[in-house]
Amino acid sequence: MKIKLYLLLLLISTSIFAQQKVVTSIDTTKNKIGAEFKLTLKTSVDTLSKVVFPKLKNIGALEVIQSYPIDTIKKDDRYELIKKYGLTQFDSGKYTIPSIKILINDKAFLTDSIKVEVANVQVDTLRQKMYDIKDIVKAQDSLGDWWKYLLGILLILGIGAFVYWYTKIRQKKKIEEEVYKTPIEKATSLLNTLEKKELWQHGEIKAYYSELTDIARNYIEEAIEIPAMESTTSELIAGLKAASLKKKMKLSQETIENLFTVLKQADLVKFAKSKPLEFEITEDRNRIQKTILTLDEAIPVEVPIEEDTILNEAQKQKQIKILLRKKRSQRIVVSVLSVFLLVSTITIYFMATKGYNYVVDNVLGHPTKELLEGEWVKSEYGNPGVIVETPKVLKRIDLTKTLPKDGMALIKEMQSFGYGSLLDNFYIMVSTIKYKKEGALDLSKSIESSLQVLESQGAQNMIVKQEDFQTNAGITGKKGYGTFTRIDGNSQSSSKIYYEILLFGQEGGLQQIMMLHEEGDRYANELSARIMNSVELKSANN
Incomplete structure (x- = not known):
């Protein structure tokens, strides 16, 4: 009875071992250099078994170029697992694919080793023509060349817009200088323009005081000829007093104090983030206007100005509009000529360096060139x-x-x-x-x-x-x-x-x-x- 039981256990264990055996095969044992050997491993296990195939970069001297997904085939109450590896070798010779360890329920099983041969590629120089190595061909950009043309167009338009803007600023400044014949006219007009902007009404108090004091400083610098724009408040007041003595100007203490008060208020707004009340802002504006008018009256007049030469504000604005229309057309002409000059310069450069055909073919296009590329x-x-x-x-x-x-x-x-x-x-x-x-x-x-x-x-x-x-x-x-x-x-x-x-x-x-x-x-x-x-x-x- 014991002998029969022992034989029964032996048969069961042998059956289980046979069912878990790993079968090794390969599609070919001889291949060319760089060609793929496909190594196949098969094992049959029950549904509860855990099988682990290794992740390998090399198997012996052969490189794993592809690790294929595991195929699972169900047969009755068992699974057949099939794992394939793509192997290659770039040196000719005879090689051995060694055994690989497969884990089944944490127990190691070894695959069979297989001998393979890698053969050289035969080159028949008698029947096959030999050709020179071709030059390196530049890869075609997936985006094409359209972005280059778009970038060039945007660059040219940008240059044209900059020229237009630059000439507009310069012409506007020149127009103001032409229209405002005297510093007092310019200062008065700029004060009116400042009020129309309504800066402090929109919360831009700092910008308002900056423009207000710049108008006063510009007037003093142009009319009394002292460096008012670069001077501090104290330096400006001292320079104004010295200039009044030199030019024999009669300035009251009130005028000096009004100017000093506004300049100090502006310094507090710009540097100390002070926020004056609405009535204080209005008073400061009136002080500046009164100061400018008082200073202008105090400047000695050497040559009398005739009444018919003084333009009123409406006439000056009308004159500005007329000049702006004339200058706008000039700006457009200058911008177009600048762009034309730029394009011509670039074209001439490429013609001189690359040739006429290069410019024509790449700018205007060439049907057969487009076919070739x-x-x-x-x-x-x-x-x-x-x-x-x-x-x-x-x-x-x-x-x-x-x-x-x-x-x-x-x-x-x-x-x-x-x-x-x-x-x-x-x-x-x-x-x-x-x-x-x-x-x-x-x-x-x-x-x-x-x-x-x-x-x-x-x-x-x-x-x-x-x-x-x-x-x-x-x-x-x-x-x-x-x-x-x-x-x-x-x-x-x-x-x-x-x-x-x-x-x-x-x-x-x-x-x-x-x-x-x-x-x-x-x-x-x-x-x-x-x-x-x-x-x-x-x-x-x-």
Whole structure:
């Protein structure tokens, strides 16, 4: 009985151990440098078990490039957990993926170790063409260049606004000087303007006293010629007394005291945050006005002023408005000329340093430049397929009407795709043809046939050159290129067009790429070169 019980316990423990065993597998044991080995770990546990797979950056000499989420599959009353690791190695050689410790209910289980091999990538320099390393291409800004133009416009407008504001301030000051012929007229007008602002009524007592005393100090400085604006209150009173003796002015003690009282009150408001009452503010304003008038009367008059030269306040305001209208138009002219001068200077600088074409292309824009710098698309067209990278997706077009009827009778299937037209800055057309009868194609005659179609559409003075062409994959064909004169039927203007035609013949099928653009367009030349370098072909049987 004891032996049977022991055997039963042994079988149960063996069963549990077998159910918790970790199974290790890998998708391949041999791979290329940098390719992914996918290591898979599986374990089957009951629903109450806790399984912990380790978080690893490296497993032995191999780097973990991807730790995939755990897949859980329920089978009856058990769970099958599947964990995958993506591994790689960038040095060739033979490596061992060591055992990994898996925790099941806090008990460690080790996975099997696996040997793998990392092989070098074979490079066939005989069949595969070798190319120079290309220059670094600047990444396209996701925002584009529109913000640069917006910033430039805002900068120019800002400069124009500053010039307008600056000239307005200077002209206004000049107008005041022209209109107010005497200091007393200026002081009286400024006192009236100050009252209209109603500063102290709106709680701006400090600003009110500052302007009030500045009016008085300005008058004293201009009329009596002492540095009143830079002087303290005590210095100003002392200077006024000294000037009155020198100029033989008769000033009463009351006038001096009135001025001193207001200046001291202003100092208290500005520096001690004093807040005078309303009647005190009114009295201070009256004191300043009385002081200015008294000082003006006390100044000796050497030359009598005629009555007809004194302008009353209404006349002065009218005269100011007239002058302001004249000066406003002058400010606008000055601002516009300043902006024009700035733009011209910048333009001349870039023309001198970058060239005329750079300025025109980047400021006014260039159609083929925008195509070259845009987002390119790689697609397959027609049958037999032509894979080519273009700045725009080519749209299906119908060319059957442009071909002669005897030529169409030989064609089983024809597909054509294009972008632009013969009158645009850049035109590309991809055509594929399958003939009813298979046979060797004369690509040179096929080029001549394509050029005859162009002549039928108005091409004149055509120059034709031919040479062999080979794709990057080693497929050979014919290239026709040259120039012709294009006549615009609407304007009757002419332009010289450069053309390129690539033809490939494969097992009864013809594959053709045609590109047209104005001769001398360097952006279009780059477009053509990039398109030609991207050409890939598929067999007619694929």
